[in-house]
Amino acid sequence: MDLATILAFTAAFFVFAASPGPDNMTIVARTISSGAASGIAYGAGTVVGILIFLVLAVFGLSFIATKMAIAMTVLRYGGALYLIWMGIRLWTAVPVVPELQPISGRRGLLAIFATGIALNLGNPKMPLFYVALLPSVVGASLDAGHLGVLTMVILVVEVVVIGGHVILAHRARSLLRTPKIVRRVNRAAGGAMIGAGFAVVATR
Numbered sequence: 001m002d003l004a005t006i007l008a009f010t011a012a013f014f015v016f017a018a019s020p021g022p023d024n025m026t027i028v029a030r031t032i033s034s035g036a037a038s039g040i041a042y043g044a045g046t047v048v049g050i051l052i053f054l055v056l057a058v059f060g061l062s063f064i065a066t067k068m069a070i071a072m073t074v075l076r077y078g079g080a081l082y083l084i085w086m087g088i089r090l091w092t093a094v095p096v097v098p099e100l101q102p103i104s105g106r107r108g109l110l111a112i113f114a115t116g117i118a119l120n121l122g123n124p125k126m127p128l129f130y131v132a133l134l135p136s137v138v139g140a141s142l143d144a145g146h147l148g149v150l151t152m153v154i155l156v157v158e159v160v161v162i163g164g165h166v167i168l169a170h171r172a173r174s175l176l177r178t179p180k181i182v183r184r185v186n187r188a189a190g191g192a193m194i195g196a197g198f199a200v201v202a203t204r
Helices: 003-018 022-034 036-058 062-067 069-092 106-121 125-137 144-173 179-202
Strands: none
Touching: 003 144, 022 036, 022 069, 022 106, 022 144, 022 179, 036 106, 036 144, 069 106, 069 179
């Protein structure tokens, strides 16, 4: 795989990853409401889902993912309902300034991480993205050797994209100094998460 091919895939994947959508909205909402660890946990889950589809594509199994309609639908709706539920909880939460707000525990972060995986595995656009992109960018000679290179590209891009969203949201979080402002931000973030959940449900 030459440098031009790697750069072409990097550019295409960066546009795909940075585009506004439910995942990025949720990362921002989770960071503002519960801190950077929560946003990073969800982002890490999305990356795992992306890499699972990459492995399937590299080994010629993308058609399996596209055929698993029932499983993908269950994952998508389950993750969407969880996002909506978290959004409702955030909307109705008692406002607490960030310094006094408890950080999500290990179990809470694992649940958020699992939600990120489920929503990406249930995203019908993921296998289509790889089926359309990989043959045109990499060619028919995709093998295990390319998997390592593409994995590194995806990880670097996602660190930049997720890190950028988390940093910006964390800075916005630092402006929360009164319960009144916290309530407004909680409702905005909760509304974003509810909207992200419905957007996932509406995805075809």
